[in-house]
Amino acid sequence: MPWWQELQGDDAVVAARRARVPLSIDQEARANLGAGALDWAHALAGEIARDFIENAIPELADTTDFATALARSAEVNVLRILLALDGSPADGDPPIEALNFVRDAALRHVPLSAILRGYRLGVDHWIQWAAPAIENHSASADHLNDFRDATQAAIRHIDQLSEAVVTEYESEMKRRASVGAERRLALLRAVVAGDKVDVDAGSRTLDYPLHGQHIAVVLSVAEDTSVPDPLALLESEARALAGRARALAVTTAPAGRRRLHAWLAVPTGRALTGPLSDGVEAGYGGTGAGVAGFRRSHAEALQALEVLQASRPAAEDERIVAYADVRLVALVAAEKARARLFLASVLGGLAGSDPRSRELRTTLYAFLCRNRSHTATARDLHLHKNTVVKRVARAYELVGDDAAKREIDLHVALTVLEILGDDLLDPAEQTH
Numbered sequence: 001m002p003w004w005q006e007l008q009g010d011d012a013v014v015a016a017r018r019a020r021v022p023l024s025i026d027q028e029a030r031a032n033l034g035a036g037a038l039d040w041a042h043a044l045a046g047e048i049a050r051d052f053i054e055n056a057i058p059e060l061a062d063t064t065d066f067a068t069a070l071a072r073s074a075e076v077n078v079l080r081i082l083l084a085l086d087g088s089p090a091d092g093d094p095p096i097e098a099l100n101f102v103r104d105a106a107l108r109h110v111p112l113s114a115i116l117r118g119y120r121l122g123v124d125h126w127i128q129w130a131a132p133a134i135e136n137h138s139a140s141a142d143h144l145n146d147f148r149d150a151t152q153a154a155i156r157h158i159d160q161l162s163e164a165v166v167t168e169y170e171s172e173m174k175r176r177a178s179v180g181a182e183r184r185l186a187l188l189r190a191v192v193a194g195d196k197v198d199v200d201a202g203s204r205t206l207d208y209p210l211h212g213q214h215i216a217v218v219l220s221v222a223e224d225t226s227v228p229d230p231l232a233l234l235e236s237e238a239r240a241l242a243g244r245a246r247a248l249a250v251t252t253a254p255a256g257r258r259r260l261h262a263w264l265a266v267p268t269g270r271a272l273t274g275p276l277s278d279g280v281e282a283g284y285g286g287t288g289a290g291v292a293g294f295r296r297s298h299a300e301a302l303q304a305l306e307v308l309q310a311s312r313p314a315a316e317d318e319r320i321v322a323y324a325d326v327r328l329v330a331l332v333a334a335e336k337a338r339a340r341l342f343l344a345s346v347l348g349g350l351a352g353s354d355p356r357s358r359e360l361r362t363t364l365y366a367f368l369c370r371n372r373s374h375t376a377t378a379r380d381l382h383l384h385k386n387t388v389v390k391r392v393a394r395a396y397e398l399v400g401d402d403a404a405k406r407e408i409d410l411h412v413a414l415t416v417l418e419i420l421g422d423d424l425l426d427p428a429e430q431t432h
Helices: 026-033 035-055 064-085 096-107 112-137 140-193 199-206 230-244 290-310 323-332 336-350 355-369 374-381 385-399 403-420
Strands: 213-221 249-254 259-265 280-284 320-322
Touching: 026 035, 026 064, 035 064, 035 112, 064 096, 064 112, 064 140, 096 140, 112 140, 140 199, 140 249, 140 290, 213 230, 213 290, 230 249, 230 259, 230 280, 259 290, 280 290, 290 320, 290 323, 290 403, 320 323, 323 403, 336 355, 336 385, 336 403, 355 374, 355 385, 355 403, 374 385, 385 403
Parallel strands: 280 320
Antiparallel strands: 213 259, 213 280, 249 259
């Protein structure tokens, strides 16, 4: 009779510390190995589990359910090795207990390297326990061959098991990441939509402090920009912005193939700065507190990016824009038909699309931005002061007699055109 069929509970190097619980392969093991082998395997598995937790993952030492799953996985693997020695096929699927342990380990973020190290540790214990068992139940002449066979059987089993474990672990991590991503995305949508959410629970789900202060950012990659993974690029850009802003946390949500919504948890309000990668544009909102501020800043970021993308081609340092800098333009340009009516009404004869009208508008805009200083305007535009005086006078003349009384409206109209370009002008008004 082979040594593994003569095993008894008292062959255990260390007695079992917990009562045995039936396993999925008990019927096969009991029939082929005997009840004593089950008790021996149970005691050995307990030692493997104890050593693994103490040396590889001590932070889970007090987690009873994980320790139980680990011990059951170790026990079923010991029985599989014994069955392989007895002639059972060694290429079957891993037992359910082994797979459940891997899934539980993935859930608890136990590194895959630690799990594989645990299997090697198990082989060491197997060798330490198999040696005296062979000596007790095998003929002296067979000791060396039996010990070699026992060692090889354990190594073969662990090699095969490791391949299956790696596949299962990666699948479980992907599945949990997908489920987690879906939950986070659904929560972000609920917050943005104004639905009532549990702030504390939501903060845990997002790993982001919803109760704090936020700056929302919306980033986009232009369609004509060729990048292998647009969302990965935008994710990197969002985290770079967060780093420069010294954000405490960041959470993101894809919004199509080339757009990303992001929120930065910031201690105080601050401007976001580039540089951004080629083809990337971003708009960001003001600092907002709590869920309401989270939502408001996001709405502002959307409008800021909309203004940026509707504007004339941006320079390198103009591809990130704050809502605070364009909110008036966003308000006026929200509806193009009304915006055109506003521009035509305010600009009057200055609404032409010809080069002279554009020249006069540019000069008048600079003049109003410089607090009506002809000297400062001339310096900014590199013109002679008399040229500025003449252009401003002509611009006011084209606007109409009451231009001086409507300077606020006039400044708003010129600002809109400065940012968004002449496309907003009504073609019917462009007669100059």
